[in-house]
Amino acid sequence: MTNKDVEIGAVLTRLEETVAARRGASADASYTASLLAGGPQKCAKKFGEEAVEAALAAVSGDKTHISEEAADVLYHLIVMLNVSGITMDDVARVLVRREGVSGHQEKASRQ
Numbered sequence: 001m002t003n004k005d006v007e008i009g010a011v012l013t014r015l016e017e018t019v020a021a022r023r024g025a026s027a028d029a030s031y032t033a034s035l036l037a038g039g040p041q042k043c044a045k046k047f048g049e050e051a052v053e054a055a056l057a058a059v060s061g062d063k064t065h066i067s068e069e070a071a072d073v074l075y076h077l078i079v080m081l082n083v084s085g086i087t088m089d090d091v092a093r094v095l096v097r098r099e100g101v102s103g104h105q106e107k108a109s110r111q
């Protein structure tokens, strides 16, 4: 495995492409296809469960467990975004817009 193979942007892009390619695949052969077939509700439920599991892992302090649960969260986030018609580029654009804006500053601007 090279450094480029594990570069987070490249990994997430490959995962997003794999998830998109599973649309319409057999739910028996593909776990992703089974989630997508369940629609936004099923994907959101699964994402929520994985997010809670990651939070519990963070409290445990076990670094391997945290990394594994975080990977589950990212996978389920990408599935949930796909079923909602949102791309990672859409999310990236929001993050870029926020760059340099403190959370405190952003919150104050809403009040």
Ligand SMILES: N=c1c2ncn([C@@H]3O[C@H](COP(=O)(O)OP(=O)(O)OP(=O)(O)O)[C@@H](O)[C@H]3O)c2ncn1[C@@H]1O[C@H](COP(=O)(O)O)[C@@H](O)[C@H]1O
Residues within 6 Å of the ligand: 015, 018, 019, 022, 029, 030, 031, 032, 033, 046, 071, 072, 075
């Ligand atoms: N990255 C992942 C990935 N991370 C987690 N998971 C699955 O997410 C599920 C996590 O849910 P749980 O821990 O609650 O396990 P579970 O109880 O078996 O799940 P449920 O029956 O409750 O849905 C497990 O089944 C994991 O295998 C993933 N499944 C697939 N991928 C990627 O998606 C690709 C395509 O997978 P398929 O669609 O299955 O071909 C794979 O090659 C991987 O790259």
